[in-house]
Amino acid sequence: MIARSLRWRLIATGAIAIAAALFAAWFFMTLLFEHHLERRLADELQRDGLKVIAGLSLTPGGALVAQDMPADDRFATPASGLYWQASTARTVLRSRSLWDQALPTSSTASKEQWSERLGAGPFEPRLVLLERRIVLDAGSDPVLVQIGQNADALTSAGREFGRELAYFLVILWLALSGAAWVQVALGLRPLGAIRRAVDRLRQSPTERLAAEGPAEVQPLIDAINALADAREDDLERARRRAADLAHGLKTPLAALAAQSRRARADGAVQAADGLDRAIAAVRGAVESELARTRVAAVRRDAGLSCPARVTAEQVVAVLERTEAGEGLAFDVDLPDTLRLPLAAEDLTELLGAAAENAVRYARRRVRIGGGGGATAVLMVEDDGPGLDEKDAQAALARGARLDESGGQGLGLAIVRDVAEATGGTLALARSDLGGLAIRISWPG
Incomplete structure (x- = not known):
């Protein structure tokens, strides 16, 4: 029943299309949110990296020393997930959060700009690393500065955002599906009016559909009205033909009745009875068809009594x-x-x-x-x-x-x-x- 209903097919199609669009929106919005978090994290790590660079210096003997490092408490908490490290060929300086571990060195870090990569950390499976090589003094060895943060924070934030966004989009899907139902109901309302008008037309040959309707259904209204006109014309033509037939048979039947009376007067009673039976049969058939023709004009109308x-x-x-x-x-x-x-x-x-x-x-x-x-x-x-x-x-x-x-x-x-x-x-x-x-x- 639902498969044959235009209303439910439109509503189901609309609900499925809305769900597909909202799912695509959820996917891309979650992806954009994760990229936004990654950019924000890269900016924060870069600021911390600049602070680390500002606090680095070389001793007269060429040893690397660090002063005034970033004040974030996580740098001082072991295995906190936020680390910094500065290393040369002879010296490695690192935050207390690394404890006795070290960040993985890089052979691809650039001197011109910061680069970002994702790798395994000392205490976590996924670590975001921001790194760059700098030269503190002319002729000195380049220093590899690295800032790392646990990537699980990004994943957790993205997961929470995706879950909350999914709840919102489910509510939005229900609201839009309801709006689609209202839209379909309003769109199909002219068809309901046509159905009621056709029912009145079925009950009364003189009824017609409203001459004006929505542009999309106007051809249907015109076709139904044309069909009703043709039906009424055919019915009227059939009545006239039946009436003409009845009047046309009156004279021959009257002549046969006269012949029957003459035959009966001449003593041919059996022949006269046969003629009378034939005449009665023909008259009955004619009256029956005339009655059915009159009945064809009878109609039910709820407004009549x-x-x-x-x-x-x-x-x-x-x-x-x-x-x-x-x-x-x-x-x-x-x-x-x-x-x-x-x-x-x-x-x-x-x-x-x-x-x-x-x-x-x-x-x-x-x-x-x-x-x-x-x-x-x-x-x-x-x-x-x-x-x-x-x-x-x-x-x-x-x-x-x-x-x-x-x-x-x-x-x-x-x-x-x-x-x-x-x-x-x-x-x-x-x-x-x-x-x-x-x-x-x-x-x-």
């Missing part, structure tokens, strides 16, 4: 005037406060188809009821033959055609299509009146 009782009473008022409905008793048991989440014309389509189906099979009574709450429910019941459990399950199976199930006609197919188009579900059961109970429910 209509009073169930008012619509039910209007539907009943029409059915009571029909030949099949005038002999039936209608019972509308709906609370006045019940509002169903669909447009009034969509509810009329759904309730009309369900009630017409009930009227077709009822013996004496049709009841329309329902209620609200967490789920809005609408029920249409009759006292007809109904459907047994097996036929009801077969009728509701995915891919089943309700107009071919258990003798129930086109009405149930329309009810199912409208219910699904408006976000509801259809269930069939046995009514306590004895017939079929059609139950349509919508989430609250």
